[in-house]
Each structure stands twice: as structure tokens, then as C-alpha cells.
Amino acid sequence: xxxxxxxPADASEPSGxxxxxxxxxxxxxxxxxxAEPAGARTLLGTAWLRIRRSRIAVxxxxxxxxxxxxxxxxxxxxxxxxxxxxxxxxxxxxxxELDTPGLPLTYYRFPSADxxxxxxxxxxxxxxxxxxxxxxxxxxxxxxxTMVSVFLGTVIGAAAGYFGGKVDMVISRVMxxxxxxxxxxxxxxxxxxxxxRLGGTALDSGSLLPVASLVIILxxxxxxxxxxxxxxxxxxxxxxxxxxxxxxxxxxxxSIIFRQIIPNVMGVVLVYATMLIPTNxxxxxxxxxxxxxxxxxxxxxxxxxxxxxxxxxxxxxxxxLAVPAGALVITVLAFNLLGDAVRDALDPKSSRH
Numbered sequence: 490x491x492x493x494x495x496x497p498a499d500a501s502e503p504s505g506x507x508x509x510x511x512x513x514x515x516x517x518x519x520x521x522x523x524a525e526p527a528g529a530r531t532l533l534g535t536a537w538l539r540i541r542r543s544r545i546a547v548x549x550x551x552x553x554x555x556x557x558x559x560x561x562x563x564x565x566x567x568x569x570x571x572x573x574x575x576x577x578x579x580x581x582x583x584x585x586e587l588d589t590p591g592l593p594l595t596y597y598r599f600p601s602a603d604x605x606x607x608x609x610x611x612x613x614x615x616x617x618x619x620x621x622x623x624x625x626x627x628x629x630x631x632x633x634x635t636m637v638s639v640f641l642g643t644v645i646g647a648a649a650g651y652f653g654g655k656v657d658m659v660i661s662r663v664m665x666x667x668x669x670x671x672x673x674x675x676x677x678x679x680x681x682x683x684x685x686r687l688g689g690t691a692l693d694s695g696s697l698l699p700v701a702s703l704v705i706i707l708x709x710x711x712x713x714x715x716x717x718x719x720x721x722x723x724x725x726x727x728x729x730x731x732x733x734x735x736x737x738x739x740x741x742x743x744s745i746i747f748r749q750i751i752p753n754v755m756g757v758v759l760v761y762a763t764m765l766i767p768t769n770x771x772x773x774x775x776x777x778x779x780x781x782x783x784x785x786x787x788x789x790x791x792x793x794x795x796x797x798x799x800x801x802x803x804x805x806x807x808x809x810l811a812v813p814a815g816a817l818v819i820t821v822l823a824f825n826l827l828g829d830a831v832r833d834a835l836d837p838k839s840s841r842h
Contacts, residue, residue, distance in 0.1 A: 536756075536834035546830030552823035560628050563621035570605055570615070574622045574788045578613035592805050599808060606812055609793075610802040616793075616812055623788035624816070626696065630703050630789075631769035637708025639762050642715030647746050647754070649716065650723025660716070667713035676706050676772065680781045696787040703782055707769050715761045722754045756835040763828035767821040774817055790817055 540546045559566070567573055578584070585592045592598075593608040600606055606616035649660035683702045687693060692701045726732065727750065735745050776782030777791025778798070785792060793813040797803050803810035 536831070539834040540830050543830055543833075545826055546834075549823045549826035549830065552819065553827055556624065556820050556823070557628070559621060560624035563618075563625055566621055567615075567618040570617060572604065572615035572618045574614060574618040575786055576614065578608060583608060583613050584610075589805055591800065592802065598806055607808065609796065610805070610809055611796065611800055616809075619788040619793055620790070620812065620816060623790045623793055623813075626700065626783055626787065626789040627770055627773055627791070630700055630707070630773045630783075631766050633704045634707035634711065634769045635762055635765045637704065638711035638765060639715065639758060640712075641709070642712035642761075643719055643751060643754070643758050644746075645712065646716035646719030647723050647750050650720040651727050651742070651746055651750060653724075653727075657720070661720070664713045664717050667710065668717075670710075672710060673772075673775070675710060676776065677779065677781055680706050680776060696783065699783045699787065703773055703776065707772055711765060711769070715758065715765075718757055718761065719754050722757055723750055726750055726753055760828065760832045760835060763824065763831050767824035767828070770817070770824070771821055 540550070583594060583597055584590075585594055591611045593610055593613065597604060597608040597613075604615050604617065606620060608614065609616050609619065645660060649657045649664075680702055683706060684698055687698055687702060692698055732745060732749055735749050740749075773782055773789065774791030774794065777784075777789050778795045780795065783789040783792050785796065790813045794810065794817075797809040797813070
């Protein structure tokens with residue numbers, strides 16, 4: 490008996506199943522079906538994918554994350570080691586009292602089970618504990634001063650570019666003035682003055698005074714370059730259609746600047762911030778090394794360098810200079826490589842993959 494056949498449905502009234510079957514196929518790309526529509530990724534999402542594809546960028550990001558953890562977990566790490574950054578071990582069991590007074594004995598110059606990076610010459614303090622707590626001070630100063638510079642540079646640059654005219658002229662001349670000063674000499678001369686002015690205030694407490702003064706000085710004198718870059722971006726953005734639409738809807742100037750203009754320059758701001766952090770780390774270390782930044786007994790990497798150089802201890806053993814200097818080089822290099830990767834990832838002219 491022949492199998493029964495179902496008569497074909499009327500073409501003018503397709504069934505629900507036939508409608509689904511007749512739907513157009515998904516859009517394809519040269520490499521196969523597209524998992525998501527073109528343009529669905531945000532700028533930051535695309536930048537993150539580019540960073541992940543770069544081994545150098547990923548390595549730099551891992552190093553930066555480890556340094557951050559090293560600073561955040563300083564109390565825990567020093568508790569595991571059983572040391573702290575302030576206790577001095579100056580007895581004959583730890584420091585030499587004959588040939589080179591103040592130099593740690595051979596067992597305490599290098600990493601050991603009791604002192605993971607050895608003892609500091611002169612005062613016999615634990616180097617690992619001082620490096621861990623010094624990382625906190627150095628990174629806090631660098632990050633906070635960067636935040637101050639980024640905020641001032643973004644707002645002032647956006648205001649100059651958006652308002653134009655006399656406002657732009659005045660702000661531009663102020664930027665030229667800030668950029669004309671020799672930065673290091675200006676900071677060197679103003680930091681002691683600011684610390685003396687802040688003495689007796691609520692900030693004059695322990696290590697808070699030098700930290701606050703460095704944040705204010707480095708942050709206040711680091712905004713001009715970013716402001717110039719943001720101004721150039723805003724000069725072109727203020728004529729875009731979305732800004733004109735906001736004006737036509739009656740949005741205030743402040744609303745347009747903070748809700749329409751600034752979000753569209755955050756790529757440039759992010760690149761500048763990642764490049765400014767290592768600059769401020771180096772600046773803090775230089776100021777502390779020269780004696781106008783963080784002072785003993787507060788640990789910072791620059792102050793540890795100063796202690797190794799002040800007594801010429803590095804001539805007896807380069808280890809005392811190599812530890813803080815190596816940490817600075819690794820940290821600054823990692824941040825610089827990460828900043829380069831962020832800049833390349835956010836560059837609209839680079840090829841998209």
C-alpha cells in the first residue's frame with residue numbers, strides 16, 4: 490500500500506512553521522556567522538579585547554595588579570613575615586659594630602626566613618615591611634595626585650573648548666603659563682612652603698602632612714597638558730549634532746559639558762591618566778629622595794632610596810639600593826607599557842579585528 494501524502498498547503502496562507510522557515514538567514518562575515526551585530530561592542534569593550542590580544546599589555550596589567558595587591562595586603566604580608574616597618578634591630582646580633590658600624594651582618598643583608606629582604610643598614614629595620622608600606626604611600630600619592638590633575642584638566646579644558654572666545658583665551662594663557670614653568674624646580678620650592686602652611690591644621694598628623702602636600706602640589710601642577718588636549722577635542726565636539734540637539738531641547742551649558750561633552754573625551758582622559766600615574770610615582774620618589782617629600786620614619790620607595798644613599802651604604806652592598814630602585818623601575822615600566830596599550834586600544838585609526 491503506497492504511503493499517504495499530505496497535500497501541500499496553500500501558498501497564500503503559509504503555516505506558522507513555514508513562516509519561521511522562510512525567515513532570512515543570519516548575517517554572515519567572511520569568517521562565518523556573526524555572533525553579534527556590527528557596532529554592538531562599546532569603545533571600552535573593543536579596547537579591552539585589543540588589550541587581551543597583546544601579551545605585553547596583559548603582562549603589564551598582571552604586574553600592575555600584583556603591585557597593587559602588594560600595597561593593599563601590606564599589613565597581612567608583614568604579619569605573616571612577623572615584622573613591621575618601624576622596629577629597629579640595632580644590637581650586635583644584627584648589625585656590625587666593628588668593621589663597618591651599622592652595616593647588617595652577612596646573614597641579614599639578603600633574604601632570609603626571618604627577614605624576607607634583609608635588614609636596612611643603620612637602623613636595622615626590615616626592608617620587606619618598609620617596601621610593602623612604602624608601596625602604599627607611593628601609590629596613594631601617585632593615584633590621588635593623578636585624580637586631581639585629571640579632574641582639573643578635564644573640566645578646565647572642556648570649559649575652554651566649549652565656551653571659546655575670551656574664556657578660551659584666558660584659560661589658554663594660564664595653561665601656557667603652567668607649562669612654561671620648570672616642573673621639578675617649582676615643586677621642590679613650593680612643597681616645603683605648603684607643608685609649613687599646613688602645619689597645625691587637621692592635616693598635620695603623622696604621615697598625612699607630607700602625603701597631602703605632595704598630592705596637592707603634584708595634582709595642581711599636572712593638569713595643564715591634559716587640559717590642552719581636552720580643549721582640542723571639545724572644539725570639534727561642540728559642533729556635532731548631538732550637542733546641537735541638546736541645545737535645542739533647552740539643556741543648560743553645565744549639563745551639556747558634563748553629560749554630552751566630557752563622556753565623549755573619556756578615551757583621551759583615560760590614556761593620559763595611565764601615563765600620568767608612573768610620572769607621579771617617579772616625582773614622589775625624586776622628592777622624597779631629595780628630602781622634601783616623605784620623611785623618615787614614614788616609609789616610601791624614594792625615602793628608602795634616600796636612606797641607602799645618605800650613609801653611602803650602597804657602596805658596601807648594592808643590595809640596599811637595588812631593592813627600591815628595582816621596584817621603581819618595574820612599577821614605572823609596567824604602568825608605561827599599560828598606558829601604551831590603552832592608547833593603542835583606544836586609537837580609532839588602528840585596525841579593528
